[in-house]
Each structure stands twice: as structure tokens, then as C-alpha cells.
Amino acid sequence: MEFKMKKDVGFYADLGFGRLDVASDEEYGFxxxxxxxxxxxxxxxxxxxxxxxxxxxxxxxxxxxxxxxxxxxxxxxxxxxxxxxxxxxxxxxxxxxxxxxxxxxxxxxxxxxxxxxxxxxxxxxxxxxxxxxx
Missing domain, CATH: 3.30.300.20 (K homology (KH) domain)
Structure with missing residues (x-):
């Protein structure tokens, strides 16, 4: 997996099933x-x-x-x-x-x-x- 930094908060990865957003704040991802x-x-x-x-x-x-x-x-x-x-x-x-x-x-x-x-x-x-x- 490869994660890229998001502009505001957190990171994301584009995976086979879709985009996974991960952050310390639920407003921006899991x-x-x-x-x-x-x-x-x-x-x-x-x-x-x-x-x-x-x-x-x-x-x-x-x-x-x-x-x-x-x-x-x-x-x-x-x-x-x-x-x-x-x-x-x-x-x-x-x-x-x-x-x-x-x-x-x-x-x-x-x-x-x-x-x-x-x-x-x-x-x-x-x-x-x-x-x-x-």
C-alpha cells in the first residue's frame, strides 16, 4: 500500500476497492x-x-x-x-x-x-x- 498526505489532515491510499482516507480526526477519514x-x-x-x-x-x-x-x-x-x-x-x-x-x-x-x-x-x-x- 502507498499512502499520500492529504492537504488538510491525514493520508489516503487508492486501493482496488476504492479510496481509503485515514486521519486522527473522524471528519477527515477513518x-x-x-x-x-x-x-x-x-x-x-x-x-x-x-x-x-x-x-x-x-x-x-x-x-x-x-x-x-x-x-x-x-x-x-x-x-x-x-x-x-x-x-x-x-x-x-x-x-x-x-x-x-x-x-x-x-x-x-x-x-x-x-x-x-x-x-x-x-x-x-x-x-x-x-x-x-x-
Whole structure:
């Protein structure tokens, strides 16, 4: 990736999917910590999705909610990211989901990249999918 300085604040990169604007002020682009958290969350979500498909779990949706703890005394350092998955599906096995979470953590490159410097905590909840009425 190549980033170029913007006239006002921040930097940008022209990527295959479009332009990525990054700045310390949300008015001018994504904040760097938002991209870090998004990378961890979405990488985990993508890995979880693949694993659930391989486990033949019937799910129709995965929502991801994050919470971030930062240390204002150390340059607003990201210290902990909590990633909570809301998985909607039919006949989802809690034990299989627990195993899927272990595999997700092990196989998500973004989580593996921050281990040792940022605590990543993953949780999930099952949202039963209502039966389709005929």
C-alpha cells in the first residue's frame, strides 16, 4: 500500500476497492484505531463464517459488536478489544460454537498479529432463527 498526505489532515491510499482516507480526526477519514479494531473484528468474523460452514452449522447472519479499552496515559494505546458475535441460526450447537471460537482465534491472522500486545476477548450469543411459516 502507498499512502499520500492529504492537504488538510491525514493520508489516503487508492486501493482496488476504492479510496481509503485515514486521519486522527473522524471528519477527515477513518481513525487508525478504528481500522485496527475493524481488522481484528472482520478477520475474526470471516474466519468464524468459514468454520461454521465447514461444521455445517445452519446460520443466516453474524453481527459483530466491539468494545475497546484504551490507555490514555500511554498515547491512547489500545489495550483490549472485545469482539462479541451475535449468530442467528437454526439448531446451532453451543459446543460447536465454542470450538469454532477457539479455531477462529487460532486462525485469524489479525488476532495472531496482536497477541502479546493487545488482549483480544471473544464472546458469542446464539439468536434462534424463527421457523419459516407456510
Amino acid at each position: 481513525r487508525p484505531y478504528q481500522l485496527l479494531v475493524a481488522s481484528v473484528a472482520v478477520c475474526s468474523g470471516g474466519v468464524l463464517r468459514k468454520i461454521l460452514n465447514k461444521m455445517r452449522q445452519e446460520f443466516s447472519d453474524i453481527e459483530i459488536k466491539t468494545d475497546v479499552e484504551r490507555n490514555s496515559e500511554e498515547a491512547d494505546r489500545v489495550e483490549k478489544i472485545t469482539v462479541h458475535f451475535r449468530i442467528t441460526g437454526t439448531n446451532l450447537s453451543e459446543s460447536k460454537l465454542e470450538r469454532a471460537m477457539e479455531l477462529t482465534r487460532k486462525n485469524c491472522s489479525m488476532v495472531q498479529s496482536v497477541i502479546g500486545s493487545i488482549e483480544v476477548h471473544e464472546t458469542f450469543e446464539i439468536i434462534p432463527k424463527p421457523p419459516v411459516s407456510k
